[in-house]
Amino acid sequence: MSTSFLINEIYPCLQGEGINLGKPSLLVRFQICNLRCVWCDTPYTHTFKSDPLNKTEPNGKQKYIRHTLESLIQNIQSQNINHLILSGGEPTLHNLGLLMRSLGKSFSAEVESNGTRIPHLQVPNFLEDDYNLMQWNISPKFSNAGEKIEPEALKHWANLSKTNHSIFFKFVVRKSEITKDISEILSLIKEYNISNDRVFLMAEGITVDSQLANIWLHDECLKYGFRYTPRLHILLFGNKRGV
Template structure:
């Protein structure tokens, strides 16, 4: 497995925000989001470096850090072919596992091994002229996961993003029918100069009656509020 870093911090995003967590960050991503905060995971040219580690070695390093919650992230962790083996080892040791993914790859063998899939399809601000949505893969996750094993996290930079998100939700009725957790958060670079204002703008958007049909919440990136764009936090 191509491992960039393993470190302990707190979960900064989603329903487990604030929970002490060990992060395993994998190298390589299949997207190139314009506002990505881990571009160093894309390539050597972007400053990336990694170790090639076996799942057993990754599990040993996770154990040394002590946190019960473990997040497998990237990059894009579903590119790692040994993800099911690592998940099996960590589950056997009693860890709660989250995978943070862009929801463009459906890793069938890993799906039942993960406690929480944090799924983050990308809206228009992620790529100028690029369409990073994979609707068939989104459907696979929607139909394969129980509600308690999924959260859908969307970075919303502007009104165009929010309208695209509405269209995505309407294209996949299970979001409404099953009241699946939907998290909207500001895009970090655009929000950093006035984070409260960025949160207030999102809060105003979700007051629209459209959102009454959905299980939506507005959340910040807690680690960005605490540490800014520092690495290993």
């Protein structure tokens, strides 16, 4: 782990999650993920097999670039948007604390993480105070993604959420397996003592149709006191990269 950052793409959008839904934001997509979810919609963040430098797509667009802390800050500051979405891949593989401390208090951020890591134990120079510099949208991936929970890491986020009110949990639910998925989510939040009020449900899918008329999910949210979040970028643009 160093202070270099592998960045897949950076672009302005209205892509905030949860309480920031629709907020003008700068999406900073980090390269690399430690999971391989079966329905991952950003496989291009973790499919490279060699050094990522200078790799390009057929259209000539660079797939990812290695930024220094200074060059990443310069890029972010040049875009005149002070709310960041730190996404991936898995952004906690990078030093987000150092990034946000260096950007300063005029920037806010929310992190889209799979919740399998404990930054202050696993990322050099990530300080416990750094948790307060960002909103954390923790999206644990469970059996419907073909993945397993990391118990110690989820326990960490659940415990932290008791005192840090900027920590939320987002679960992806499949319409075709709603009973199974909801049952597993209920077991998880009970086991880890996560407050229902901090939980968002989101419908799995990369088509506009998958994000429309989700009364089935609305009803589950009302029943259990969960929040609902749509995939706003899919509703606006479909499954198009870079918007």
